Amino acid sequence: MAELIKTVDLKKYFKLSKTEYLHAVDGVNLSIEKGRTLGVVGESGCGKSTLGRTMIGLNNATSGEIWFEGEDLLKLSPSRRKAYRSKMQIIFQDPYSSLDPRMSVFQLIAEPLISNKVHKAKGELVDHVSYLMEKVGLDQRFINAYPHEMDGGRRQRVGIARALALNPEFIVCDEPVSALDVSIQAQIINLLMDMQEEMGLTYMFITHDLSVVRHMSDEIMVMYLGQCVEKAPAAELFRNPLHPYTKALLAAIPQPVIGEKMNKEIIRGEVSDPINPAPGCRFASRCKHCCPQCTQADVPLKKVENAHEVACVLYK
């Protein structure tokens, strides 16, 4: 299968002052094949969301390349880039704040269609909106409802309908279930997976919930402070985590075994400062395997096994 989207050394820095830059995304290389899902995991503030938003153009990248269908989006003129925008959509984390409280479900779902002038006749627009509602499992009686009248799951379905409205090929799912009840999380995840199968969608699934990401993803990328520290097929990563940070992350998944003793690798210390970070491995200050090599120069991703890449000096 052909790859749909690829980033090369993608960077997004936020300027804080003349000399201070917050390195939110720092040289990420990834590629996602058409119809597949890349899971992106990492703790809060590691740049997962910024990466997703930068890829679909909500943030301007500082440097690097974003290849989509054989074109480098960052080199395109703004008008040509806009044409690609409708092919890339995002589902937001919080369905309570990502829907305009003054708009009805109809207006919300119709917005992308109206903004991109998909339909001329109003009847077509109404039909399209009700088709989308049916597709995401929203009852037609909600068409005049306002977001505050619905529960979180239904709101998120509206968010998904908005993202699907323009027939995108690539969707960034920015923690789409983390604001929902556990019972509703499963429904939304199944909906997303059904949509993927039906429409051949490509997902980038951002989350900090490891059990969700295992269920959804073909490949998983672990991020720490703006950088990718490990990348592997989902099953492989869970079977054989290599990077000390990935190991600690997986060890933190609760195991429901009665009488099991807590025997976990606990990461000590705080996340180091993302503002003008020092060269070398960013996890070094919290890593028990830390050696002088770690802090001398940046540690690049290295292929260890088939499709399993890790950025750590322990693996050659």
Next chain:
Amino acid sequence: MGENTVKVKIKKKSQAGDIWRRFLKNKTAVFGLIVFSLIMLVVLLADVIVSYDSALTQNIMDRLQAPGAAHWFGTDNFGRDIFARIVHGSRNSLLVGIGAVAIGITVGGLLGSVAGFYGGKIDSVIGRIMDTIMSIPLMLLVLSLVTALGNSLINVLLAMMIANIPQYVRIVRAAILSVVGQDYIEAARACGTSNLKIIVKHVIPNAIGPIIVQATMAVGTMILNAAGISFLGMGIQPPTPEWGAMLNEGKQFMTMYPYIVVFPGIAIGLTALALNLMGDGLRDALDPKLKD
């Protein structure tokens, strides 16, 4: 659902109809609307209700009469009929009050939304200019502007409007800032909505509440400010009837003949009250979250 189920009838309810329905549910707001409509009726039909001459004719024999059958609201120290003066004064008072607020809010709102939406340097420049205007006391600013531009009702209106702009810039800017950071603005951008459409469809509807409240509260203040200005000898000149000016002129007779100031006071108060009730109702009606 079986295939034979009748398709749910999808009717897109109009937004304006929704707002109107919610407004009508609010009894006090409807009261405000009725009172304000009556006042507007008086403005339109002033000449039919009582002739303009009777608002100006001085009749020394009849001066300072208490309210009665001949003069419903009594007469002032020149023997002019207070009822006639209030009816005809409504035109000048509402023109100044509503005019200054309406123009101030349009210009201030525009500048405020530009400052809030784009931020950065534009925001700083607009902010500093507004700070400069705000640092001058209102009366002083209006007096110097009217002196410079020439004494006329339009110039007073213009001067009051300029003095008013900064507060609207600030309110609108703050309201816009609270909306612009929201996720749904980013969501609109992600689905390809243009900046102009985002401002019109998302930012303004969500930011308009505090602006409406401020505007309706300001009308009463503006009428009184205009009165202060005419008291200082600018703007509306005697004997032209105007509510604020009537308050000022009647001040010296207030202890003996309170009705001279009571009726214009009631007129100003009633207008301000009606507008406030209406404004509050409108703000609530515009917010679908406060339905029922």
